[in-house]
Amino acid sequence: xxxxxxxxxxxxxxxxxxxxxxxxxxxxxxxxxxxxxxxxxxxxxxxxxxxxxxxxxxxxxxxxxxxxxxxxxxxxxxxxxxxxxxxxxxxxxxxxxxxxxxxxxxxxxxxxxxx
Amino acid sequence: xxxxxxxxxxxxxxxxxxxxxxxxxxxxxxxxxxxxxxxxxxxxxxxxxxxxxxxxxxxxxxxxxxxxxxxxxxxxxxxxxxxxxxxxxxxxxxxxxxxxxxxxxxxxxxxxxxxxxxxxxxxxxxxxxxxxxxxxxxxxxxxxxxxxxxxxxxxxxxxxxxxxxxxxxxxxxxxxxxxxxxxxxxxxxxxxxxxxxxxxxxxxxxxxxxxxxxxxxxxxxxxxxxxxxxxxxxxxxxxxxxxxxxxxxxxxxxxxxxxxxxxxxxxxxxxxxxxxxxxxxxxxxxxxxxxxxxxxxxxxxxxxxxxxxxxxxxxxxxxxxxxxxxxxxxxxxxxxxxxxxxxxxxxxxxxxxxxxxxxxxxxxxxxxxxxxxxxxxxxxxxxxxxxxxxxxxxxxxxxxxxxxxxxxxxxxxxxxxxxxxxxxxxxxxxxxxxxxxxxxxxxxxxxxxxxx
Numbered sequence: 001x002x003x004x005x006x007x008x009x010x011x012x013x014x015x016x017x018x019x020x021x022x023x024x025x026x027x028x029x030x031x032x033x034x035x036x037x038x039x040x041x042x043x044x045x046x047x048x049x050x051x052x053x054x055x056x057x058x059x060x061x062x063x064x065x066x067x068x069x070x071x072x073x074x075x076x077x078x079x080x081x082x083x084x085x086x087x088x089x090x091x092x093x094x095x096x097x098x099x100x101x102x103x104x105x106x107x108x109x110x111x112x113x114x115x
Numbered sequence: 116x117x118x119x120x121x122x123x124x125x126x127x128x129x130x131x132x133x134x135x136x137x138x139x140x141x142x143x144x145x146x147x148x149x150x151x152x153x154x155x156x157x158x159x160x161x162x163x164x165x166x167x168x169x170x171x172x173x174x175x176x177x178x179x180x181x182x183x184x185x186x187x188x189x190x191x192x193x194x195x196x197x198x199x200x201x202x203x204x205x206x207x208x209x210x211x212x213x214x215x216x217x218x219x220x221x222x223x224x225x226x227x228x229x230x231x232x233x234x235x236x237x238x239x240x241x242x243x244x245x246x247x248x249x250x251x252x253x254x255x256x257x258x259x260x261x262x263x264x265x266x267x268x269x270x271x272x273x274x275x276x277x278x279x280x281x282x283x284x285x286x287x288x289x290x291x292x293x294x295x296x297x298x299x300x301x302x303x304x305x306x307x308x309x310x311x312x313x314x315x316x317x318x319x320x321x322x323x324x325x326x327x328x329x330x331x332x333x334x335x336x337x338x339x340x341x342x343x344x345x346x347x348x349x350x351x352x353x354x355x356x357x358x359x360x361x362x363x364x365x366x367x368x369x370x371x372x373x374x375x376x377x378x379x380x381x382x383x384x385x386x387x388x389x390x391x392x393x394x395x396x397x398x399x400x401x402x403x404x405x406x407x408x409x410x411x412x413x414x415x416x417x418x419x420x421x422x423x424x425x426x427x428x429x430x431x432x433x434x435x436x437x438x439x440x441x442x443x444x445x446x447x448x449x450x451x452x453x454x455x456x457x458x459x460x461x462x463x464x465x466x467x468x469x470x471x472x473x474x475x476x477x478x479x480x481x482x483x484x485x486x487x488x489x490x491x492x493x494x495x496x497x498x499x500x501x502x503x504x505x506x507x508x509x510x511x512x513x514x515x516x517x518x519x520x521x522x523x524x525x526x527x528x529x530x531x532x533x534x535x536x537x538x539x540x541x542x543x544x545x546x547x548x549x550x551x552x553x554x555x556x557x558x559x560x561x562x563x564x565x566x567x
Contacts, residue, residue, distance in 0.1 A: 008340060008376060010333070012385030015249045015548065021383035023376065048490040057389055061405050061418070062379050068387045074477075076249070078160045079436050079545040081477040081506040082485075089486045096491070 004095035030063040131326030154201035163433025165206035166263035176207030219565040229281035233558030240264035269395030272558035273297035292320025314421025315359030317399035331371035344370025436545035440515030442522025454530040
């Protein structure tokens with residue numbers, strides 16, 4: 001399944017560093033995110049985009065993770081040649097990550113599916 | 116800080132950035148039952164651009180929308196006693212205060228406006244040996260290209276401005292959350308070493324400072340995260356109690372929504388280590404923050420705390436970092452991507468053959484790989500249309516201009532069917548940060564009154 005089925009996300013920028021939050025729709029799937037969306041996995045996903053280290057911070061009360069990615073913004077929003085100099089669209093790339101299916105009992109209702 | 120009897124305050128957020136919509140701020144003033152209306156309008160680079168404008172004309176250098184915003188909101192805010200705090204002063208808070216007072220006078224209104232100055236530390240930075248925090252290179256290496264250096268002020272000078280009784284307070288560079296914390300410190304009489312309350316105050320300011328980003332803006336994803344009536348998106352209200360607990364809400368009739376999801380996304384926006392969010396007055400800790408929806412469009416956020424501030428203030432240093440030249444052209448239909456790739460290789464070769472001087476070049480296929488590069492986009496299928504974009508950095512405007520020219524000449528010299536070519540070249544204003552000892556920054560307050 002895609003990460004997008006379990007979590008939502010927003011990207012922020014400071015200098016040449018990007019941060020991406022990853023927030024579980026359902027508290028019950030936070031553990032699945034913790035297990036499968038590691039800093040190493042995110043670093044590998046963004047190879048070619050992120051040239052520094054990737055750190056992961058855990059926010060268990062919010063059922064959220066925060067990824068901090070260094071050297072990710074072509075020198076920083078003010079000097080980057082990139083079309084998306086802020087890297088704002090990086091959250092969508094993170095949510096495109098494939099992760100193992102969550103146990104059916106823990107999956108939130110699929111959007112649009114009959115309840 | 117004589118008003119410590121207040122039990123709660125309603126803060127409205129009137130703008131999330133310099134160019135933001137104006138009607139939602141007026142809606143808050145008219146229908147939001149708010150005590151303060153706060154406008155955060157100053158991005159990192161904006162102040163350097165404003166400094167350039169001020170150098171050309173000393174009466175300018177403040178936010179270009181300040182006058183339009185003030186004309187729209189002042190009559191209602193003055194009638195209802197709503198106080199305004201904003202960083203729309205940019206590089207020239209005194210000129211912004213004068214312009215605001217002049218608008219009030221023209222409307223026949225009495226108004227006291229306070230300007231907070233002293234964030235401009237360009238002389239200190241120019242004469243010292245400072246190093247950019249991220250790159251480690253000396254500030255001196257940018258030489259004459261240095262444009263501006265502005266320290267992030269904390270709440271103290273804003274409180275001093277509020278204590279003059281001014282209804283409008285206009286700053287230049289200040290910590291964004293400080294614009295929201297200052298009314299809390301001023302009205303509730305919080306102590307400046309009450310790290311828990313100040314830390315929760317940062318939470319309040321951080322949640323509100325991007326306006327619509329917490330009421331459903333920058334959030335919608337159809338079928339998964341639906342948001343009603345985004346064209347009429349309401350801006351947020353923070354109902355803050357004297358201990359700092361906040362309920363985020365909006366005007367009932369406004370578009371948008373306030374949910375646990377919108378609040379969580381905004382809470383983590385631009386945060387690195389949630390235990391250490393550095394601000395001028397406190398190092399805030401978001402790690403124990405809780406969000407709880409207590410009613411539709413009402414979310415309570417509690418649990419922020421903090422530790423004593425460092426003795427250093429962040430300073431944004433703006434400088435000219437060369438020129439950016441750019442050209443774009445589109446291809447469509449069968450083989451669009453292949454023709455765009457051929458065009459890209461032609462431009463690459465042309466820039467080399469004609470010796471265009473660049474220190475950095477970038478080739479994008481918009482619709483294919485421009486946002487995240489070739490690896491993430493590799494497995495996705497062929498688009499109907501593709502737009503080639505070539506961007507480069509040069510030391511002079513003349514060289515930068517040649518980059519776009521080489522894209523434009525694809526019309527008659529490149530692959531079949533190219534259309535919609537555009538080209539541009541502009542100065543690059545870069546911003547990097549420096550840390551400065553707090554005692555080297557000396558803010559002060561200037562009061563200006565309108566005489567109708």
